[in-house]
Amino acid sequence: MGLKKEIPNWKNEGIEPSENIKIDGHKAGVKPPASLFNWFWFSVSEFLLEIKERVYTKDELYTKGEVDINLDKKADKSLFENHTINKNNPHSVNKIQVGLSNVDNIQQATKVEFESHVASKNNPHSVTKVQVGLSNVDNIQQATKAEFNSHNMDTTKHITATERSNWNSKATGDHSHNFSEIKNVPLASTSIQGVVKLSDSVVSVDITTAATPKSVKAAYDYAKSCEAALNKHQLEKNNPHEVTAFQVGAYSKTESYGKTELYNRTEIDKKVSDIISGNVLSATKLQTARTIAGISFDGTSNIVIPAANVGAYTKYETDLAISTHANLKNNPHSVTKVQVGLSNVDNIQQATKVEFNSHNMDTTKHITDTERSKWNAKQDVYYDSGWIKAVTSGVTHDTGKPLQYRKIGNRVIFRGGGTFPTAAGTTFLVMPEGFSPVGQPAFFDTTVRDSNPQHKCIVQVLTSSECKIITNSYAANPIFLDGFEYLID
Known part of the structure; x- marks a missing residue:
């Protein structure tokens, strides 16, 4: 019988691989070259063509030699059938050969016994907490889940990643400024803080200067001398102030002499002793028994x-x-949890140790002692926006000095200018957020750049960020806001 399918005829011979590749094959992840694939398919094609040529001749018969060889290779049918039904392990297959080297030839538990064991909930193996990796877990009360969640969501005790970043961006406590960079520091007095001037005076009543060590020592030395004089005076027993008996409401020696109604010292001591010892003669027996x-x-x-x-x-x-x-x-006293100070303790679910440890180890929400010390020592970064050209309405900027503003720390400064609108109340500029005065508007009164020094222009910056014209009648002449500055806090 002829072949029903055409045998592929591969023309590209390719390159035969080495013996090592033929033995080991291609490793995982290796991409063989096309020449090896071509060799393989060419060899298969040639082999199939040879089979077709040898087996399927024009009369479709095998040669006698080929038939004899094939017959020799055939097994006797009866022997084959006997072999296939043999259940005595004719090939001596062992458990190692079938992948059961670790299986022992012993009786197994029944399905009922096994399922009964699996369903047992009374710890049939006596498993301990050490064996399940819980040796450090104590059978004690835990924080409740509600308490843990409440603490975990506490945004007062915890910080956010943004807060951490903001605090870390602050200047360190030991950073420095040139004294000339520090602005708007007032003179100190008893009512406000500020810069103070030193003075050597020990008699001044000024409230804006501070004493030097020299003046403090002078005052201290004077006080010590006064203290020595006072101590000496206190030790004097010769009545230095000449106090009389009359001044203290007593009899003089002359006045008291011969008065029979006065007790002497011995008589007074005797009466006091009798009272203390209870030997008063009249206290021997109650007149009326009780x-x-x-x-x-x-x-x-x-x-x-x-x-x-x-x-x-x-x-x-x-x-x-x-x-x-x-x-x-x-x-017996029916003591309640309220009476023992546990009114807020509920018998409810606690937070797990895993949840607590996870929260406790959260280095984003919690801060360290080092971070706390560093942040507490920090100061605000000295902010400088740089000069910003004003985006105005109705203002023609001066070519050489356009209107600009700048924020340095808590100060806003203007410079430059041009020709401004003349109508009172006109808004010529809106300041960005964070550049407006706080509490009350800021005003600036400047002179118009012309020949008349009486020509004025007044501008106002509101707390709402609007910059307005208060008065300006000289629109054709330039106005400059150099020197105009105000505080934003």
Whole structure:
């Protein structure tokens, strides 16, 4: 029977690969050259053509030699069938050859036993927390999920990446400025802070100058001399101020002599001693006997009052009651969590240790001691916008000196100019955000550049950022705002 498909006839012979490539083959990731593919397909094509030529001749018969060779290779049908039904491992296949080298020839658990074991929830293997990697976990109360979430969302305690970036951009606390760069610093007084002038005076009443070490030492030395004089005066016992008995409301020695109604020192001491010792003769016995808690008392002897007479327990009764009460374990006082200071503690889900550790290790939200110290020591960066040409309305800029403004720190400065509108209230410029005065408008009164020094122009910058003309009647003449500046805070 002839072939139904045409055999491909590949013409490009290609290049035969080396023996190593034939043995090892192409490695993963290697792209063989086209010449090797051409050799392979050319060889296949030639092989198929040879088969066609040898097997499918014009009479479609094998040669006798080829038939004999094929018959020799055929197995006896009965032997083959006997071999195929042999279940005694005729090839002596072992477990290693079938990939079961680790399987032991022992009885396996039944499906029921296995499923029963799998479904067991009572820790049949006695697994410990160490074995599951939780050796450091304690069975103690955790923060609640609500508390953790509340803390995690606290934007007061935590910082953002933007805040961190802003704070890190601040100038360090040890940065410096030239003194000439520091503007608008007032003179110091008792009511405001500012620059202070030193003075050596020790008698001045000025409130705008500060004392030097020299003047402080002079005042200190004077105070020490006064202190020494005062101490000396305090030690004088000879009545340096000549105080009289009359001045302190007492009898003089002459006045008190011979007065019988006055006690002398010995008599006074005797009476005080009698009172303290209780030996006053009249205090021996009560004239009228009394009872104390049902026990008679006349003052001549001590009395003993039984506990029952005053509604009290005996020592034995007290000790027994205290001991019995102390051993009660049933919350006899009905103490609540509010009374023990735990009113806010709820028996609810806590944040997991993983959640807490994740939050605790968040270096974006939290700051370090180093960052805190660095940020606390920082100062605002000295901002300078540079000169900005004003985008105006109704102003013709001077060619050589156009109207410009600049922000340095908290100051806004103008320079240059041109011809301005004349109508009062006209808005000729709107300042950008952050360049407007705060609290009240800023004014500038300038002279028009002409021959008359009385010609004036007044401009105003509002807190709303608008720059307006207050008065200007000389539109044809240029006006310059050099020297106009104001504070923005």
